[in-house]
Amino acid sequence: MEIYAFYAIAAVVLSSAVLMVTSRNLVHSVVYMVISFVAVGALFILLQAEFVAAVQILVYAGGIVVLFLFVVMLVNVTETYQVEFLHRQWLPATVLSLILAAQIGFLLWGNAGGLAADPAASASVLRAVDGGNTETLGMMLYTDYLLPFEVASVLLLVAMIGAIYLSKKRV
């Protein structure tokens, strides 16, 4: 049952990613990107990481996509639709990156060795606090990983200042 859901979601992820890369219109690309992100969020739910799935939907499908759409509207690229949208070397680049993906996939497929999920063990680790994924993640994030959490908040502050500075009138 689970494997059929996996194959369905994986088909959506991969096909929308391919359509995103190959579509000429940037707005269409952004829409395909949303579909791909939401499908990856569904994959996270299948992996029993509910909080990460919620963050994926909120940050990616909510925030980042709106940012991309704003910039697509702001940067008027209508005239570039007419000219070529691919590099001249698109065929060797595609073939080489597919070979790269096949190599990585082959190595990972062989070495992961069909490790199957152990429901009892994963429940005891991933749902240790009150039987909830979010509680467990929050507890670890605010105790063991407090310093990286603060560093991430400083990084976001720096990114905000940098984005404001770069978007000023004169740089």
Add this chain to the structure above:
Amino acid sequence: MATLGLNHYLLLSALLFGIGVAGVLIRRNVIMVLMCLELIFNAANINLVAVSRFRPDMTGQIFTIFTIAVAAAEVAIGLGLVIAMFRNSATANVDDLHLLKG
């Protein structure tokens, strides 16, 4: 039909990574290159969460949260750079950025 194992997720993420790399290499538009970078980030996130599920360890999910935060920062800075670039040279094509070429 075999049971769903870790290697299914790893193969999916390798394929998604390959599509992202192909997109970065073949597209001319800077915004499109940034979007394909997001695909690569997503492939890495799938790996982290899948490994966190199959050899039960919460650390993978924690790191996914950090990866998403870094991706958000990267998008904000990258799109700021796109806007600055479009204002200065009125183009969104990576091939037109050859000021440093000798």
